[in-house]
Amino acid sequence: MTEIAFHFNVPDKLSYACRLLRKAFRSQAEVGVVGPAALLGELDRALWSFEPLEFLPHASARQAHTALAAHTRLWLAARAAEIPHQAVLVNLGDSVPEGFERFERLIEIVTPDDADRQAGRQRWKHYSDRGYEIQKHEVGA
Structure with missing residues (x-):
């Protein structure tokens, strides 16, 4: 069963992600990572820019079947x-990601x-009603 963790009170969703x-x-x-396109x-x-001396190789899932796939473990x-x-699946959206059940872990x-x-x-x-055990992390408490 998918492990689910909620990270609450995150002051800035993008920088936390x-x-x-x-x-x-x-x-x-x-x-x-799933979420709205914008x-x-x-x-x-x-x-590309959150750390001046560091780049995290990532790609759009549309590029999963290209040569780029060998160089990243982070997919948007x-x-x-x-x-x-x-x-691992990270949800930045407002709704339950369809198909989350196939992942080992889900982070909200x-x-x-x-x-x-x-x-x-x-x-x-939604998760609780379906019997998932949920871990809660208070970030900005």
Whole structure:
């Protein structure tokens, strides 16, 4: 069964995601990130520049069947089904990612914004109602 973790009270979703992806990359983990296209575009740009001396190789899941696939373990996709592995999925969106069940781990990132917290609560309820054990991490407490 998929391990699910919620990271609540994240002050800045993009910079937190960058740090989380850097940690995953350093530990050799394969990670897919899903969310709205505009937010994924911002994350793509942020991964190029969030650390002055560091670049995290990443790609759009549309590039999974190109030569680039051999050089990255970080994938950005609109849908979980597009991600070419089943290890870790990070959700930056408001809804439950379709197909999350095929991943070993799912990480939900939730900011203190009222709308984002409410969407996070709905996702928590979805997972809980289906019997998933959920880990809670208070980030900006």
